[in-house]
Amino acid sequence: MNSEETNGGLPTADDVVTAADVRAARERLEDVVHRTPLDRSTTFAERSGATSVGLKLENMQRTGSFKSRGAYNTMAQLSPEERERGVVASSAGNHAQGVALAGRLLDVDTTIVVPEVTPSAKIEATRGYGADVVVEGDIYERSYEHALELADEEELSFVHPFNDEAIIAGQGTVGLELLEQYPELDTVLVSIGGGGLISGIATVLEARDPDVRVVGVQPEGASHAKPSLERGEIHELSDVDTVAEGIADTRLLEKTFAVVRERVDDVVSVSDREMSVAVTLLAERAKTVAETAGAAPLAALLSGTVDVDDEHVAVVVSGGNVNLSEHGELTRTGRMELGRYAEARLAIADWPTGVETLAATVEQHGAELDVLERARRTATDDPNRTPVTVGVAGSGPEHLSAVLGALDERDGIGVADDTLDE
Template structure:
């Protein structure tokens, strides 16, 4: 069903449509290895998804194209299908979960697609799309469980091997598994010694659990801000490909992903969505053995809503010890807040806000609590400040 020739054919079809994204050296992501970033977040439509969607639609017959296409998506596949349909002059209807970022929904509409918002997550949108497909007879463009779609995504593997022939490991985000299936198939077919690792959100580990149990497992629910990989159940094709070609699938927390997004912004001026940053998170937090190796982290997409981005940055700062709260119990006397602020300032931290509370339970009548939010360099810096405040005679509440 999938051959290397098909992947090369997909590359030929896509060469005048998509962007051959850069491979950027990122020495500070994980200094103990040589990390490179495959920047599919800078792809047209802001995601790798256009590769598989366009190649699939290009292979439809004239009769199939005449009936239009239908798809389901958390947002990125939607944009890929919408753009591919627009370029082929055919109608498209996309079912999208109602919780998808507004930016993804509006971008999909901008490519001329009709959008149907469905209450729930990706899997609910999938069921709705299947029902509408039966009614209309339109061609269904599956986001991951399709050989042509997988072949399109596999073109990324060809590009990586061309850009970094001696790569030791490739780290790929995993939702339904279409991306890693194509990438792993292409890479293992040409360089069997190269390791291919998958990364899922800990709140949506459908592929990781399926591989662990040696059978396809459907999760009861998923919970992660990485909506692009929030999939309850992998496909049968992608499960088979991952079982055969993927060396390991690990998980990262939302806090770890937020830290990775913040790191990519600060160090490399790159914006990624949650799903797009999980490979970097796995590298940063040592989830995969890549010490001393050349490894490529695939940044799968950059379509993050700005309102979510602001929250993610705050979470990333907290995780990295760059922003945090400190609660201090003291006697309610003039000058105490000034003294505490002076200690913080003397240690090079910045006070963001102060809340003074005289009414906390389990405190003396003349006591009060001072809650300080401050910007620090890291967790060690925060620890030093806490110790200095305690040495000054104040009680720091854990």
């Protein structure tokens, strides 16, 4: 009787990937990927109660995420015939760039199928590495199905984004670096989409130091791993609803589920707003740009979802592929959650000269006027005043309340009552 028959039809973790597989992957990747930095953060340690916090900055990896590790490790092992025919992959963005880069380095033609929600920055970056990009499907699962159809119709090798032994082994090289850079490590927090990254990292850590706790982090709107572990079988979501498109998968698959259930200690969920706060604080305190998927582990740390008192904690910042307008929206949301940004509706007399009074008042009170736009007039607006909406940044809720109060007291400026009530 083989191991799959004794394990409910599923492979065991050792059937999928071992620490030796990860070490072999590292040799293939030695001259291809960056050894990304581990940035210690006193600020995040103090905020979380941890003894120390180390940010493993995979957003500084080639292509802007960890995905190039697994993609190259997989494609480097293709036969000459498979390389000649080319490969196809499906991705929400980061795997796409990893496969495209590997294709360029190995001289393999690549076709990438991405869902409609994929940010334009990721699509353009993928094309920049030489791949053909096909936009198909409203969610990732539809893109995945289309990529499999292309593989069958055109005899292409399909490079799976996570449910593949070589992919998992390549991603596990992050764990090898963590052990070398952070030997005192107690807990590591890792995002989960399909589970490839956490499977690889957990494999390395279990083999070297089984006392290190591995915790997966998912968005509340795409939280499939926890119920899968609780039920002992793969749980598939019918839909996902999260701003973190990079980990907006609907399920684990057989290989990643096998590894996660044996080697991952826990899985937690965070909200989109908590991830926005993490994106904001990474930019402000760590001076690093992260996408929401990459910031999810920090969101779990700072929200108190995981107890890390007196521990040495690694936070894997898995990617930083986010366009500037989206990053701006995320940090605005984050600052609002932190009580350092407020939006208000005002009524200004003497347009446009009243704008000067408004701006001067904000500046005099040590705040920043971030946005000022004319608002659509409603039936309740004074016909002799111009309605506007403003965004004001300050140091905290009390400061912003004082600024809005000062605006309301100025002649020719009125602040909506519901804004002041907030």
